[in-house]
Amino acid sequence: MPTISKEDYIKTIFNFHNEDGLPVTTSKIANKLEVTNSAISEMAKKLAMEGYLDYSKYKGMNLTRSGEKVAMQILRRHRLWELFLIEVLGLSWDEVHDEAEKLEHSTSDSLIDKIDEYLGFPKFDPHGSPIPQRNGILPKIPKSIPLTDCEVGNSYSIVRVNDSDNELMAYLLKIGLVLSSSLFLSDRLSFDNSITIKLADATYSLSEKVAEQIFVAEEIL
């Protein structure tokens, strides 16, 4: 029912709210969607009018029940497409996000249900995010923390990666930092919060900004 733009707004608001539980700010969405703050302010009014958002000026936004339902629908489409493109059509880890970003707006419920069935009703997408089920319920995610919050000297396994920048994805794929791989956190510079990690075959230094995108669980020894 909503337009393509509105679907992307609603999805983005959900994702930010899901990160920290706080009302989502205008600037965050503007930055993510690469439009100006004023576009967000205007759209927020419309989405609130249409019942998708709770919004009061200067106070940020929260999805209503109805908005959350839309968000689940779009995330379901996005994440099932990502998995399908990798599993069935052989696209690579770093290509699927951009394709899914478009396909998520052109897929009927009946088609996405067929894809879900074809894949065997998977619970997680290729980057470790949970796939909303047909009933709108989001599978429980394994406990994980961002690499920025980890302790030097420990080993971790990759649980989830924020896939929204495909250049970053291509880099992580290249160095072998993919889902389920192990890493050892060997150092952190307090100068810039950059970290040093050991993967299977080599050692890499990652900036704080990169480390923020990577979510891990403590390795069970």
Place this chain on the structure above:
Amino acid sequence: MPTISKEDYIKTIFNFHNEDGLPVTTSKIANKLEVTNSAISEMAKKLAMEGYLDYSKYKGMNLTRSGEKVAMQILRRHRLWELFLIEVLGLSWDEVHDEAEKLEHSTSDSLIDKIDEYLGFPKFDPHGSPIPQRNGILPKIPKSIPLTDCEVGNSYSIVRVNDSDNELMAYLLKIGLVLSSSLFLSDRLSFDNSITIKLADATYSLSEKVAEQIFVAEEIL
């Protein structure tokens, strides 16, 4: 590069031109796309400016080389998706056109090439229309005539069906009039040009408007 609207305009112009070789009229496109004539006139000017059309007022439209290239691209996406949805995801004959009508605008060249490869580089879609190859070349179609031009007393096999109305498609599927099936043309009323056909299991009367959508080849006995 063109917008979704423009892609649909260009595709529609190609299809009409392909039918009879004449310059395509404003009304035909307006009728097909369910917009007013004035929307077509305006868009024709823009598409001509952008180099996709030859167009002079009151004289109809023809695609340029550049317009034809776009048309091939969109038809390729549309028809490969239709086949893929049927072959891989199990959608039915009458469902795929509407899905493909949306997906054709959200599919990168690299993704559609993967689909093409997955299907084994097919030459025809599920309704008998040729699928443009990666190089933009349209496979040669088997010689066929509309059911309206057939002779009473002969047998024919179904070569192609115009799939743009999904209610009609569902009806044809229901009565077993699908690709490659045989029919015997037993009667024609000159009163309304309706025809009577015998399929494997039963006899049906089809209006002229329906018969126009069905293309057949004389059965080799």
Place this chain on the structure above:
DNA sequence: TTATGATGTTAAGCATGCTTAACTTTGTCT
């Protein structure tokens, strides 16, 4: 050949989703 209806085009206006520029509110630091 001229009237007439069908077909096609233009003009004005609207909704959507953006922009920039001007203005308002908020949070923070002194």
Place this chain on the structure above:
DNA sequence: AGACAAAGTTAAGCATGCTTAACATCATAA
């Protein structure tokens, strides 16, 4: 508290792709 910068909002305007209404051209038949 007061000042200042950051964040957010509003106003005005633009492009796209439609609409309706008015106007232009075409085809054709008396």
